[in-house]
Amino acid sequence: MGKGVILMRRTAVVSLCLALVIGNAAAARAQDNTTPNIPDSREHGIVEYVADGDTVDVKLSTGKTVRVRLLSIQAMEQYTYPESNQGIKGECHAAEATLRLRDLIYQKEVRLSSFSSSIKSRGRQYRFISVQIDGVWRDVGAYLISEGLALPMLNPTEYSYNWYYMAFSQWAAKRGVGLFNTSFCGDGPDQNAQLSVSVQWDAPGNDATNGNGEYMAITNGGTAAVDLSGWWVRDSGLQGWKGRHYTFPKGTSIPAGGTIRVHPDKGHHTATDYYMGDHGPIFENVETGKVFMGDGGYLFDPQGDLRAWQQYPTINIGDAAPAGETDPTNPDGLIDPVTGLPFSFTGLLTGDVLVNDGLTTMKLPTDSAV
Numbered sequence: 001m002g003k004g005v006i007l008m009r010r011t012a013v014v015s016l017c018l019a020l021v022i023g024n025a026a027a028a029r030a031q032d033n034t035t036p037n038i039p040d041s042r043e044h045g046i047v048e049y050v051a052d053g054d055t056v057d058v059k060l061s062t063g064k065t066v067r068v069r070l071l072s073i074q075a076m077e078q079y080t081y082p083e084s085n086q087g088i089k090g091e092c093h094a095a096e097a098t099l100r101l102r103d104l105i106y107q108k109e110v111r112l113s114s115f116s117s118s119i120k121s122r123g124r125q126y127r128f129i130s131v132q133i134d135g136v137w138r139d140v141g142a143y144l145i146s147e148g149l150a151l152p153m154l155n156p157t158e159y160s161y162n163w164y165y166m167a168f169s170q171w172a173a174k175r176g177v178g179l180f181n182t183s184f185c186g187d188g189p190d191q192n193a194q195l196s197v198s199v200q201w202d203a204p205g206n207d208a209t210n211g212n213g214e215y216m217a218i219t220n221g222g223t224a225a226v227d228l229s230g231w232w233v234r235d236s237g238l239q240g241w242k243g244r245h246y247t248f249p250k251g252t253s254i255p256a257g258g259t260i261r262v263h264p265d266k267g268h269h270t271a272t273d274y275y276m277g278d279h280g281p282i283f284e285n286v287e288t289g290k291v292f293m294g295d296g297g298y299l300f301d302p303q304g305d306l307r308a309w310q311q312y313p314t315i316n317i318g319d320a321a322p323a324g325e326t327d328p329t330n331p332d333g334l335i336d337p338v339t340g341l342p343f344s345f346t347g348l349l350t351g352d353v354l355v356n357d358g359l360t361t362m363k364l365p366t367d368s369a370v
């Protein structure tokens with residue numbers, strides 16, 4: 001995939017495009033999405049510190065300060081954590097995400113929610129965070145994802161926003177914003193290289209015992225070899241610092257028309273196959289029911305530009321709802337992933353309200369359309 005083109009369009013057009021997108025998969029999920037699903041944890045607090053683009057400290061209304069990891073998003077990694085958020089060092093796009101998150105919630109009242117009050121990530125509470133903007137509680141992760149400042153990292157337990165985050169991210173990719181601006185961190189190397197990524201996310205047999213049956217294939221569709229020395233790949237997860245991140249050694253090259261594969265587990269490198277290390281499977285298998293799951297394979301250049309990727313499953317912008325799955329009482333075919341109740345975009349097409357957990361809304365980016 002290449003760099004997208006940002007087009008200024010009317011909000012209504014933008015909303016309609018995404019409405020059609022949402023309609024497709026929501027309708028597909030409708031059949032098994034019947035059980036209301038209400039968060040069992042909701043707390044309020046004030047954000048005292050934005051550590052990075054997906055981690056904050058919140059002083060709860062009880063007076064206790066907790067570290068919170070935002071659910072289901074993944075910002076790029078930081079190397080330094082200045083209290084002021086000034087002069088951050090880190091991977092390209094890390095500081096941008098942190099500063100955007102700070103802009104949204106620093107020293108503001110936020111609401112934390114999750115469907116499992118016990119869910120944690122390395123000692124941090126795992127929560128969705130929403131903040132009041134124009135008098136409406138809005139999901140913060142949706143901003144970062146739809147602006148391309150973080151990747152969707154879908155969570156099988158806290159699944160309610162999975163489909164939306166993946167749709168938003170693929171929409172950001174189509175628009176070429178944030179991480180999906182392929183020259184944001186610096187022009188080149190080989191800026192015109194015709195590289196593509198394809199993820200084999202379902203290993204033959206049991207993925208758990210055949211990690212290397214998964215791979216991320218990178219194909220050079222151009223007419224000249226591309227030197228991948230120092231380029232790196234990852235999925236959306238990390239499992240600790242750089243745990244699911246592989247940097248190609250000096251001398252790695254893909255010939256014109258050639259393909260190389262990166263496997264997640266241990267193995268001996270060849271000219272065409274590389275091995276991340278001791279990880280087992282890393283690529284989430286697709287699920288399209290109530291618990292929608294997917295992932296992505298991402299190729300970065302040494303500057304930190306995302307140069308090729310595949311996010312899966314593909315959510316086609318502009319797809320209509322599948323025939324026969326539209327409920328006449330719910331013409332948009334939309335099911336609230338949290339309440340399990342139908343809702344309609346009718347009346348929302350001129351606004352920016354997208355989805356809610358009974359309280360929270362997600363804001364549509366209005367800067368562009370596909």
Ligand SMILES: [Ca+2]
Pocket residue numbers: 182183184185186187188189301303304305
């Ligand atoms: Ca670059």
Ligand SMILES: [Ca+2]
Pocket residue numbers: 201202203207214281282283284285
């Ligand atoms: Ca898999």
